[in-house]
Amino acid sequence: MKPIVAIVGRPNVGKSTLFNRLTQSRQAIVEDQPGVTRDRLYADTEWNGRVLTLVDTGGIQLDKEGDTIEAHVTRQAELAIREADAIIFVVDVTDGVTAPDLDVAELLRRVQKPVIVAVNKVENLKREDLALEFWALGLEPLITVSAEHGLGTGDLLDAVVAALPDLPDAAPEEDGPIRVAVIGRPNVGKSSLVNAVLGEERVIVSDVPGTTRDAIDVLVERGEDRFLLIDTAGMRRRAKVDQPVERYSVMRALRAVERAQVVLMVIDAQDGVTEQDQRIAGYAHESGKACIVVVNKWDLIEKDDRTMAKMTEEVRERLAFMDYVMVHFVSAKTRARVHRLLPLIKEAAENHTRRIPTRELNDLIREAVALNPPPSDKGRRLKVLFATQPHVSPPGFVFFVNDSELVHFSYRRYLENQLRETYRFEGTPINLYFRTRAKVKLSERPARVRRVLPGGRTQEIRRAARKRSTE
Numbered sequence: 001m002k003p004i005v006a007i008v009g010r011p012n013v014g015k016s017t018l019f020n021r022l023t024q025s026r027q028a029i030v031e032d033q034p035g036v037t038r039d040r041l042y043a044d045t046e047w048n049g050r051v052l053t054l055v056d057t058g059g060i061q062l063d064k065e066g067d068t069i070e071a072h073v074t075r076q077a078e079l080a081i082r083e084a085d086a087i088i089f090v091v092d093v094t095d096g097v098t099a100p101d102l103d104v105a106e107l108l109r110r111v112q113k114p115v116i117v118a119v120n121k122v123e124n125l126k127r128e129d130l131a132l133e134f135w136a137l138g139l140e141p142l143i144t145v146s147a148e149h150g151l152g153t154g155d156l157l158d159a160v161v162a163a164l165p166d167l168p169d170a171a172p173e174e175d176g177p178i179r180v181a182v183i184g185r186p187n188v189g190k191s192s193l194v195n196a197v198l199g200e201e202r203v204i205v206s207d208v209p210g211t212t213r214d215a216i217d218v219l220v221e222r223g224e225d226r227f228l229l230i231d232t233a234g235m236r237r238r239a240k241v242d243q244p245v246e247r248y249s250v251m252r253a254l255r256a257v258e259r260a261q262v263v264l265m266v267i268d269a270q271d272g273v274t275e276q277d278q279r280i281a282g283y284a285h286e287s288g289k290a291c292i293v294v295v296n297k298w299d300l301i302e303k304d305d306r307t308m309a310k311m312t313e314e315v316r317e318r319l320a321f322m323d324y325v326m327v328h329f330v331s332a333k334t335r336a337r338v339h340r341l342l343p344l345i346k347e348a349a350e351n352h353t354r355r356i357p358t359r360e361l362n363d364l365i366r367e368a369v370a371l372n373p374p375p376s377d378k379g380r381r382l383k384v385l386f387a388t389q390p391h392v393s394p395p396g397f398v399f400f401v402n403d404s405e406l407v408h409f410s411y412r413r414y415l416e417n418q419l420r421e422t423y424r425f426e427g428t429p430i431n432l433y434f435r436t437r438a439k440v441k442l443s444e445r446p447a448r449v450r451r452v453l454p455g456g457r458t459q460e461i462r463r464a465a466r467k468r469s470t471e
Helices: 015-023 069-083 099-111 125-137 153-163 190-198 244-259 275-286 307-318 338-352 358-371 409-423
Strands: 004-008 041-047 050-056 086-092 115-120 142-144 178-184 216-222 225-231 262-268 290-296 326-329 384-391 396-401 431-436 448-452 458-462
Touching (some): 015 050, 099 125, 125 142, 142 153, 178 190, 190 225, 244 275, 262 275, 262 338, 275 290, 290 338, 307 326, 326 338, 409 431
Parallel strands (some): 004 086, 086 115, 115 142, 178 262, 290 326
Antiparallel strands (some): 384 396, 448 458
């Protein structure tokens, strides 16, 4: 298994910059202000043949208590320390040893795990001398680095690998987990939903909109099924996004949609589908992702025997451009109906990657055309000659016809409905393409054709010449 290395320290010492440098990515948001990172971020890196899982954490502030954001961030960092096999303790050489640094050092001494002190922002020899005072923390080894410039990071990784215990190698994975992006407006309960699925507080939940900033990857295993839930920041209207941190958060959310197979579009049952919900759902639709609309906070709605049906109809009406979506009602707070969500995700992912054998596809199309022939246009009638499926994710079908200009949108919808009813493409878009099949003139046909016989032998056959009319 891969060892876990937690990167911890007080706020604004460069933990996220170091995380991005060591993972050679820009996964963590970096901004010159404290408190930008809140949840735990995971990413793998490789050094000297050893694969490590690095965990970026928010700044530890042990003097913060109660239900504040800072207290939640500190608890998330403490959870990362608890699960880690080794710890990188980041300090800032320009500030010297501070009281919060001493508090964090005391915390790390109690956990009895390997700790490597990374003295950050050491870009010159003068600062090398200043780094000596950090021996007062009573932790070693001590490595000077500059996360921004990449100085000393090799020595740091050498020290980390040397400090790690020997762990058994992980078995190779044949299939990766189903990637699921959880998106929506701020404060609709995305993080609460992720925690409800997990059955634990894995991501920070607060009534303050914008609590989640990074896209947080969380692995869920249920029997043989594996899901990678990606909790994202809430997306507000573009005109209201004014801070750089929030812009980066929205970019991370859109990137999460791009790498996901299934999108959970979370809406608030009390608000219904808003205009901003329509815009956000449009991102998933344009990306060709399977989608499930999760109506959260269902416990707050007064219900009768028709409430759910009416709400489903309203959702489909407001999201008419993606009428293939599944609609599921949950309460992340009470965890009602949350247990049914993972089977729906699995079903949507299977539909998203479903491939139909060519013979079955053409049998279906011939039967559909026979039951409902295409209408004629100015004396010309559409003829569907052949169909094939060139790709999945989402499923795409190419129809070769006599003239693609004769395809009316209503007949396109009819063929799509036939495919959906027969093969249950619920939850996923499907694309239909119509191509005009070029006609080959008799004079352009080859005089001889080559036939392959059993055993690999070939035989040339002369085409019978057709008599041409003299008219």
